[in-house]
Amino acid sequence: MMPFADSLDTDTHALPADRLGQAGTETLGELAAKGYEIHYGLTQEFAKAIIAMAREPSIREYCPRDSGERFVDLVSTEQWLSKGRTMFLLLKRTDRGDLQLAGYGWAGEATTKHVPGGESTFALRVGEAGQGQGLATPFAQMIVLAATALYGAKNMWLETWASNGAAVHIYQKLGAVQVAEKSDQRPLPNGETVADTRLYMTLP
Numbered sequence: 001m002m003p004f005a006d007s008l009d010t011d012t013h014a015l016p017a018d019r020l021g022q023a024g025t026e027t028l029g030e031l032a033a034k035g036y037e038i039h040y041g042l043t044q045e046f047a048k049a050i051i052a053m054a055r056e057p058s059i060r061e062y063c064p065r066d067s068g069e070r071f072v073d074l075v076s077t078e079q080w081l082s083k084g085r086t087m088f089l090l091l092k093r094t095d096r097g098d099l100q101l102a103g104y105g106w107a108g109e110a111t112t113k114h115v116p117g118g119e120s121t122f123a124l125r126v127g128e129a130g131q132g133q134g135l136a137t138p139f140a141q142m143i144v145l146a147a148t149a150l151y152g153a154k155n156m157w158l159e160t161w162a163s164n165g166a167a168v169h170i171y172q173k174l175g176a177v178q179v180a181e182k183s184d185q186r187p188l189p190n191g192e193t194v195a196d197t198r199l200y201m202t203l204p
Contacts, residue, residue: 001152004084004108005040008047008077012039012089015146024145027138035093036102036135038142040150042087047077049101050087053127060189062164063125084108086151088143090126090135102130103139107147107156114180114200118157122147137170144174144203155202161186162197176201 015038017025031038042050051073053059054066070080081087090103105124112118122143126136147153158176160167163186178201186196 002150004151005042005086006082006084008081009041009043012041012043012046014039015142016150019149020142020145021149024142024149027141027145031135031138031142034133034135037091037093037099038139038146039089039091039099040086040146042077042081042089044074046087046089046101046104047071047074050104051077053101053104053125056128057189058128058131059125062161062167062186064187064189066125086147088124088139088146090124090130090139092130101127103127103135105139105143107143107151107153109153112157112159112200114159114182114198115157115202117155118202119155120147120151120153121157121159122153123158136166137173140170140174157200157202160199160201162199168199171201175204177204 017028051071054071060067071077085106085108088105089101091099092102094100103126107120107122109119110121124140124143144156158171178199180200182198184196184198185193187193
């Protein structure tokens with residue numbers, strides 16, 4: 001097993017279908033039929049694309065820490081990666097053969113008092129151009145499969161907001177179950193906050 005990445009890479013790597021089982025092979029095939037690939041690793045070029053995508057309104061709505069903390073610029077991105085986070089890239093193959101960022105996600109070791117025994121966490125975002133195409137669920141599935149097969153991720157958990165019904169639905173389709181919740185103030189892109197509930201979920 002490889003350790004989770006902790007720095008930028010010189011290149012990205014397509015997910016190895018032969019290590020992801022039948023479910024992974026089928027899902028990658030379905031994405032390929034739509035013109036999409038999933039790579040792992042993060043180059044400076046794609047880091048810049050993530051920095052731009054993190055500012056899209058639909059991502060800032062529920063994930064303002066992406067544009068305000070994690071992916072403000074290359075420096076903050078590298079600092080965040082140093083914690084041990086492997087990035088997964090949902091890429092669209094253009095007519096010219098180029099790969100364009102359609103979504104991003106990550107997995108890494110992390111714990112929280114709200115999930116006893118939780119060892120690894122993951123997250124994902126789909127950019128506005130790729131939304132409405134049924135990409136989020138297979139992308140999430142492949143992140144989980146790859147994190148397990150390539151990095152030995154165990155006892156995976158995630159955190160989301162109760163008001164983000166679309167995300168909750170995706171995680172439930174993966175088999176995630178809620179184990180805790182916490183009333184909190186969700187930060188808004190304009191700097192204000194709104195009452196919401198943090199949900200903590202685990203994967204079987």
